[in-house]
Amino acid sequence: MVSLPLRAGEVAMKPPKGVLSRLTYLFQIDKILRLSYNLFRIKSKARGEKMARISTSLRVDEDAKKAATKIFKEYGLSFSDGVNIFLHQVSLTKGFPFEIKLPNKKTMKAIDELNKREGKSFDNVDDLFTDLEDK
Numbered sequence: 001m002v003s004l005p006l007r008a009g010e011v012a013m014k015p016p017k018g019v020l021s022r023l024t025y026l027f028q029i030d031k032i033l034r035l036s037y038n039l040f041r042i043k044s045k046a047r048g049e050k051m052a053r054i055s056t057s058l059r060v061d062e063d064a065k066k067a068a069t070k071i072f073k074e075y076g077l078s079f080s081d082g083v084n085i086f087l088h089q090v091s092l093t094k095g096f097p098f099e100i101k102l103p104n105k106k107t108m109k110a111i112d113e114l115n116k117r118e119g120k121s122f123d124n125v126d127d128l129f130t131d132l133e134d135k
Helices: 019-046 062-074 079-093 105-115 125-133
Strands: none
Touching: 019 079, 062 079
């Protein structure tokens, strides 16, 4: 099982390779985000504190907001709750709660190739894998 830290200054583990391992990793992140947010709310309520809320305006991608809102609803959370969970994780970890990387030269070349429609294309998956194996 992959676990992530909840204390500031600790470094999160890199996601494991493989689709199922990555999905498991993402589910673990999800559990930790929900747990940390709920613990924060419970501790605040136990101390008789109310979480100070401010009104703010965000410019976000419309499709991303719709997709995120749908997922948040599945957990019984509002969009605002989801954004607050993210902000609390940034505060707790003193950084992004996930790894951010810039593409390397090889990846940038592939992206440019695709944008220019110059990349290879294949009629079926078998041809693709044959081409990959030849390298």
